[in-house]
Amino acid sequence: MSGPSLIPSPLVVVVGAGPAGSRAALSAARCGARVVLVDSSERVGGRYGRRPAAVTDGEVTSVTHPLEVAVAVQHRIEHLAGATVWALEPGPAPGRHLVHLQQGPADDRGRPVRTLTADALVLCTGAFDRTLPFPGWELPGVVTAGAAQALAEGQRTAVGARAVVSGTGPFLLPVALSLLDVGAHVLGVYEAGNPARWLRSPAAALRDGGPGRLAELGSYAAGLARGRVPYRTRHAVVAAHGRDRVEAVTVARLDAGWHPVPGSEQRLAPVDAVCVGYGFTPQLELPLAAGCAVRDGHVVIDGRQATTVPGVYAAGELTGIAGAPAAAAEGELAGLSAVADLAERQWVAAAGGTAPGAGLTPPPPARLAAVAARVRSGQRFGQALARAHPVPGGWRGWLREDTLVCRCEEVSYGELRDAVVARGADGMRALKLACRAGLGACQGRVCGRNTAELAAAFLGAPVADPHAMDRRPLAHPVRLGDLAGPPDGAGDVTSDPPVSPDTR
Amino acid sequence: MRVLRKEREYINGAADADVVVVGSGIVGAACAESLTRRGAQVLVLDRGPLAAGTTACGEGNLLVSGRAPGPGLALAQASLRRWPRLLAALREELGPGRAECEYEAKGGLVVATDDPSGIALRAFAAAQRAAGVDARELAQGEAAAYEPHLTPGVRAAVHYPEDAQLQPVLAATSLLAAVRARGGRIRTDVEVTGVETGRDGQRIVGVRTSEGRVPCGAVVNACGPWAGQFAAAAGAPLPVLPRQGTVLVTAPLPHGTVRHKVYDAGYVRAVGNADAALQVAAVVEATQAGTVLIGSSRRAGFDATLRADVLRALARGAARLFPVLGGVPVMRAYGGFRPYTPDHLPVVGEDPRRPGLWHATGHEGAGIGLAAATGELLAELWAGEPPHVDPEPFRAGRFASAAF
Ligand SMILES: Cc1cc2nc3c(=O)[nH]c(=O)nc-3n(C[C@H](O)[C@H](O)[C@H](O)COP(=O)(O)OP(=O)(O)OC[C@H]3O[C@@H](n4cnc5c(N)ncnc54)[C@H](O)[C@@H]3O)c2cc1C
Ligand SMILES: Cc1cc2nc3c(=O)[nH]c(=O)nc-3n(C[C@H](O)[C@H](O)[C@H](O)COP(=O)(O)OP(=O)(O)OC[C@H]3O[C@@H](n4cnc5c(N)ncnc54)[C@H](O)[C@@H]3O)c2cc1C
Numbered sequence: 001m002s003g004p005s006l007i008p009s010p011l012v013v014v015v016g017a018g019p020a021g022s023r024a025a026l027s028a029a030r031c032g033a034r035v036v037l038v039d040s041s042e043r044v045g046g047r048y049g050r051r052p053a054a055v056t057d058g059e060v061t062s063v064t065h066p067l068e069v070a071v072a073v074q075h076r077i078e079h080l081a082g083a084t085v086w087a088l089e090p091g092p093a094p095g096r097h098l099v100h101l102q103q104g105p106a107d108d109r110g111r112p113v114r115t116l117t118a119d120a121l122v123l124c125t126g127a128f129d130r131t132l133p134f135p136g137w138e139l140p141g142v143v144t145a146g147a148a149q150a151l152a153e154g155q156r157t158a159v160g161a162r163a164v165v166s167g168t169g170p171f172l173l174p175v176a177l178s179l180l181d182v183g184a185h186v187l188g189v190y191e192a193g194n195p196a197r198w199l200r201s202p203a204a205a206l207r208d209g210g211p212g213r214l215a216e217l218g219s220y221a222a223g224l225a226r227g228r229v230p231y232r233t234r235h236a237v238v239a240a241h242g243r244d245r246v247e248a249v250t251v252a253r254l255d256a257g258w259h260p261v262p263g264s265e266q267r268l269a270p271v272d273a274v275c276v277g278y279g280f281t282p283q284l285e286l287p288l289a290a291g292c293a294v295r296d297g298h299v300v301i302d303g304r305q306a307t308t309v310p311g312v313y314a315a316g317e318l319t320g321i322a323g324a325p326a327a328a329a330e331g332e333l334a335g336l337s338a339v340a341d342l343a344e345r346q347w348v349a350a351a352g353g354t355a356p357g358a359g360l361t362p363p364p365p366a367r368l369a370a371v372a373a374r375v376r377s378g379q380r381f382g383q384a385l386a387r388a389h390p391v392p393g394g395w396r397g398w399l400r401e402d403t404l405v406c407r408c409e410e411v412s413y414g415e416l417r418d419a420v421v422a423r424g425a426d427g428m429r430a431l432k433l434a435c436r437a438g439l440g441a442c443q444g445r446v447c448g449r450n451t452a453e454l455a456a457a458f459l460g461a462p463v464a465d466p467h468a469m470d471r472r473p474l475a476h477p478v479r480l481g482d483l484a485g486p487p488d489g490a491g492d493v494t495s496d497p498p499v500s501p502d503t504r
Numbered sequence: 505m506r507v508l509r510k511e512r513e514y515i516n517g518a519a520d521a522d523v524v525v526v527g528s529g530i531v532g533a534a535c536a537e538s539l540t541r542r543g544a545q546v547l548v549l550d551r552g553p554l555a556a557g558t559t560a561c562g563e564g565n566l567l568v569s570g571r572a573p574g575p576g577l578a579l580a581q582a583s584l585r586r587w588p589r590l591l592a593a594l595r596e597e598l599g600p601g602r603a604e605c606e607y608e609a610k611g612g613l614v615v616a617t618d619d620p621s622g623i624a625l626r627a628f629a630a631a632q633r634a635a636g637v638d639a640r641e642l643a644q645g646e647a648a649a650y651e652p653h654l655t656p657g658v659r660a661a662v663h664y665p666e667d668a669q670l671q672p673v674l675a676a677t678s679l680l681a682a683v684r685a686r687g688g689r690i691r692t693d694v695e696v697t698g699v700e701t702g703r704d705g706q707r708i709v710g711v712r713t714s715e716g717r718v719p720c721g722a723v724v725n726a727c728g729p730w731a732g733q734f735a736a737a738a739g740a741p742l743p744v745l746p747r748q749g750t751v752l753v754t755a756p757l758p759h760g761t762v763r764h765k766v767y768d769a770g771y772v773r774a775v776g777n778a779d780a781a782l783q784v785a786a787v788v789e790a791t792q793a794g795t796v797l798i799g800s801s802r803r804a805g806f807d808a809t810l811r812a813d814v815l816r817a818l819a820r821g822a823a824r825l826f827p828v829l830g831g832v833p834v835m836r837a838y839g840g841f842r843p844y845t846p847d848h849l850p851v852v853g854e855d856p857r858r859p860g861l862w863h864a865t866g867h868e869g870a871g872i873g874l875a876a877a878t879g880e881l882l883a884e885l886w887a888g889e890p891p892h893v894d895p896e897p898f899r900a901g902r903f904a905s906a907a908f
Contacts, residue, residue: 423677427553433673464553473810474837481830483819
């Protein structure tokens with residue numbers, strides 16, 4: 001703590017220790033804030049951080065992420081590893097939030113529940129792979145592209161001996177390479193889109209992605225060529241087959257709207273792994289719990305990463321998908337903006353005679369402007385990426401009556417249609433209760449977005465509450481006993497006598 | 505009922521209606537079902553998606569157990585008798601799939617874990633028996649046979665075989681499917697902003713909506729916790745207020761872990777404490793999917809913010825009743841707003857201040873259970889038939905002198 005002040009510096013809580021969160025923590029701490037950096041995984045680095053793994057003498061060792069070192073040596077940052085935020089609550093004063101978390105391995109009992117009071121909250125919870133349903137996607141052996149790559153790079157293990165990769169986006173290339181790298185035979189990479197489009201704005205790609213980006217993509221392509229992996233655009237795995245696990249797939253040619261071209265279907269066998277990735281879905285439950293506005297699936301932010309809720313900032317893939325460097329730049333800006341706002345708030349408080357400023361050194365405007373410029377370039381890159389890899393609705397034509405749309409609760413396409421068309425459930429909240437889609441273990445993370453799009457197609461209009469399934473006030477499961485706390489009843493909510501249940 | 509020709513055809517080809525039902529929750533759905541069964545031309549309007557208000561935010565207990573003798577109990581008894589018959593008729597009319605509501609007559613178990621509440625519970629059950637409720641006091645140790653995982657600390661237990669449950673959204677959408685099958689019309693995303701009155705300035709001749717005017721002979725205010733707002737907009741204020749409630753949902757458990765709807769009898773000591781800031785009473789029940797629902801809290805107002813202390817209190821109450829639940833993951837928390845009135849009885853009937861304006865609201869934490877009798881009672885009164893329950897205690901006029 002700098003300065004002789006007795007009042008501790010304000011506390012910035014950063015959720016997510018990926019490139020965005022780590023950068024946010026570092027920039028806020030370097031400006032004098034106390035920071036708690038919370039992440040449910042053990043290591044700093046986020047999803048990208050899983051990548052660097054090395055094999056020495058047959059032993060898999062994970063390489064330390066550069067951000068991990070930076071975070072470790074910054075004494076104002078407390079890194080809570082293996083800590084999951086399960087709820088957010090406004091309070092105790094405007095702009096401040098209670099962050100409820102639980103630490104320890106996910107399956108342990110008696111994991112301590114803890115609450116932090118954040119003077120500013122930076123949400124950097126990232127995104128997860130989007131999967132589209134197709135007949136057979138529930139078979140063992142069908143995995144997300146991200147999971148396949150994480151397994152390959154983290155554990156040096158291939159998901160299968162004969163794999164296919166299907167989906168859309170530049171991310172499919174490194175996934176295929178990582179599979180080759182651990183000895184899998186990759187039968188093909190099927191890019192449903194037409195990334196030649198990407199080349200329609202090469203100037204933007206160069207400016208915003210930087211030459212490094214294009215070189216990166218070029219090296220992936222070269223790698224695939226060396227591995228003799230066929231790369232087909234406008235193609236996708238539209239069905240997986242097998243009894244107890246995947247044994248074969250059907251690949252079809254797609255038109256521009258992703259409708260399979262009749263007669264183009266081809267069966268590939270034997271296949272024992274299908275890696276699927278149709279872009280990414282931001283992990284929205286914490287921003288929604290905080291009350292942040294969300295548009296088109298992303299958290300709405302201003303030019304300084306502030307969300308629509310005072311005291312809450314968002315950075316990284318929550319706001320758009322543009323790769324690790326862009327996420328890091330947003331994180332840095334979010335951390336700086338949080339401190340700048342806190343310094344202002346403190347000054348206001350001090351003027352009111354309540355709390356003197358405490359050791360914050362807000363960033364100079366020039367620094368903010370420089371970071372903001374990097375952020376804007378990253379966002380342009382993200383927008384170009386999104387434009388180059390849309391997910392048009394033709395995938396709905398891959399589904400059959402009995403194709404599962406929700407794997408957890410085994411809800412079929414036909415059952416979903418019945419709930420919308422026959423029962424008239426035209427909003428996501430009632431829809432999930434009418435057919436159970438999204439009520440299972442993943443709480444709609446996998447099926448929520450697809451279900452909303454299917455419902456909209458049945459209705460011929462967007463659903464009124466597309467993000468109802470992303471709303472998870474309980475962001476992660478907590479054991480009832482842990483939630484209840486020690487059984488002595490200490491700290492009960494109220495001394496009011498209990499009243500009747502719902503009977504009046 | 506007089507409808508002016510030129511006022512027809514406002515809502516996308518929807519002409520006038522005998523009755524416009526405002527609100528597609530369980531109560532509006534039940535009213536529309538009962539009205540269409542009597543041949544009325546019904547138009548159901550909801551400003552949100554279908555059945556997505558309170559009806560999609562609560563539990564589906566159909567209970568007589570918690571009610572003291574009085575008009576509320578009489579309505580509950582009538583409604584609980586009516587539900588299975590109504591569902592059977594819907595199955596007949598719509599086919600089993602579309603009428604599926606996960607109805608289960610599983611019975612309720614009310615337990616007391618200390619002696620004072622045990623004494624109160626027994627007295628309460630005795631009074632209920634006198635009012636015709638099947639309330640069976642269990643002998644010491646007998647509760648364990650009903651609920652093997654129940655805490656051994658039970659001091660008194662009463663079994664209520666009449667208590668049942670169903671899934672509210674399925675029930676509402678089934679009722680509305682019947683309405684549609686009978687030619688009734690349902691429109692969502694249409695807000696009703698007010699009413700139109702005839703030459704006398706009193707009688708309703710139509711409603712104003714976000715999409716134009718609809719001539720009609722009667723309007724049913726089934727706006728749930730927003731019914732007070734709609735009543736005011738219709739020029740006949742009504743004291744219906746919201747009370748927030750939160751429910752926890754666990755991961756699925758093996759069937760039979762929790763067999764009945766089980767709750768704590770602490771309530772007997774303090775009924776009707778509507779004004780306290782927050783109250784929590786443990787109610788534990790399993791759904792057909794195997795998940796266990798844990799309710800429920802009460803807090804005044806429209807504030808939906810999650811509060812961790814509420815979740816904690818709910819968890820504590822459930823773990824006290826069923827220690828086995830301690831190791832079970834809670835997967836989800838949700839909540840909604842119960843619509844309540846100052847005397848905790850619903851409002852069902854025509855408003856004397858605005859002939860043609862009908863109310864069916866204020867069911868608080870029992871709207872699912874009470875919907876079947878509510879819809880029927882409203883339709884009986886509308887059609888001039890003899891009502892199957894005494895409508896007097898539910899009249900809208902009873903609040904006329906209240907200041908609100
Ligand atoms: C396998 C893989 C390979 C990739 N390869 C590349 C590449 O080569 N180049 C590139 O530019 N990009 C790559 N990316 C994309 C890159 O990972 C992302 O752009 C970047 O990680 C986004 O950073 P982020 O900080 O927004 O989110 P993330 O890195 O996803 O970090 C989010 C963090 O939040 C934590 N979290 C979420 N919710 C909670 C909660 N409730 N409580 C506690 N913690 C929580 C998560 O544990 C996670 O660590 C790859 C992504 C994947 C999945
Ligand atoms: C946590 C919780 C647990 C509960 N548990 C139980 C239980 O176990 N058993 C039980 O019986 N009851 C229970 N309830 C109570 C029950 O859910 C309600 O009593 C019931 O759903 C009320 O139904 P409704 O149709 O009156 O209201 P709602 O379902 O809220 O429907 C009202 C509809 O009116 C619409 N609307 C409002 N204003 C307008 C307007 N101006 N124009 C157009 N449309 C409008 C709304 O959009 C809404 O869809 C519980 C409630 C809660 C919150």
